[in-house]
Amino acid sequence: MxxxxxxxxxxxxxxxxxxxxxxxxxxxxxxxxxxxxxxxxxxxxxxxxxxxxxxxxxxxxxxxxxxxxxxxxxxxxxxxxxxxxxxxxxxxxxxxxxxxxxxxxxxxxEFPDVAVHKQRLGDTRESATGLELQLRLEMLTSLRLDRLLAGELGISRSRLQAMEERRLLVVDPEGTKALRKPAREGTTIRIDLINELDRQAIISAAGG
Incomplete structure (x- = not known):
């Protein structure tokens, strides 16, 4: 990507x-x-x-x-x-x-509410066609990864699931039903947005 x-x-x-x-x-x-x-x-x-x-x-x-x-x-x-x-x-x-x-x-x-501080790493190109999100957790949270992404990116969970099935969204390290598990320290999410009409809005929401 x-x-x-x-x-x-x-x-x-x-x-x-x-x-x-x-x-x-x-x-x-x-x-x-x-x-x-x-x-x-x-x-x-x-x-x-x-x-x-x-x-x-x-x-x-x-x-x-x-x-x-x-x-x-x-x-x-x-x-x-x-x-x-x-x-x-x-x-x-x-x-x-x-x-x-x-x-x-x-x-x-337990409570899933979190505060998310977003920091851009390097210069964001206007031509960016995808996201790489690196998660750093102060401590454990019960918030599921799909709920975190949906809330911060403005993408429905069903759309995220469909993107994962098409390998447009990849969670590293990978695991079974990774989106449905709690967000974890050190996780990296890569999302290919090249064919998404709202690409710039998603990148902006992500902090890019």
Whole structure:
């Protein structure tokens, strides 16, 4: 495919996953939201750290364990300072760790909404007839690749599927039903638009 417009998409999820917990105040299973605050408990040289969650209805708290009975000397000073100061970036990283959350509670509510920062790589030629999209993910997201592309490019999912079947859309690394799986770090999508009448509109929407 010649005349490619190469664009990097930096993708960041907007809404942190919410554990579903049996709230002893509400008397039923409720979603809990991350407060962005850590609880650090020191007992001599041993430290326990939790990330505090709150019930969306009654504000009841639940503690998500981060460190348990950890020797203070084994914690990097910068990390310990970040925990003690409720560093927002560190809290966000733990709040979006859906694998760790599931290991604690089993059921987790996930959200597909993301922010996409688009960066053109090199000069975009006016004669560009295709796209190369390079995905960079801040962290895992449950958003399917076809939904991401449809929302950002203004192309229906059925049209994307048809383009994939005709090999006008290729996902690298390839996999079975790649469009229907969540977007992943390092994925590259190449789309041949040479015969598409709305080619320039699609390239513009992509960030080219």
């Amino acid at each position: 010649s005349g490619l417009s190469r664009i990097r998409w930096a993708i960041a999820p907007k809404t942190a996953p919410r554990p579903l917990i049996n709230c002893n105040r509400c008397g039923t299973v409720k979603a809990y939201c991350c407060s962005g605050k850590f609880r650090v408990n020191a007992n001599g040289k041993r430290i326990d750290v939790w990330l505090i969650y709150r019930c969306i209805d009654c504000d009841n708290s639940w503690n998500f364990g981060i460190l348990e009975r950890c020797n203070r000397l084994d914690i990097e000073p910068a990390r310990l300072a970040a925990l003690e100061s409720n560093d927002p970036a560190l809290a966000r990283r733990h709040a979006f760790d859906v694998v760790a959350l599931r290991s604690r509670v089993g059921r987790v509510e």
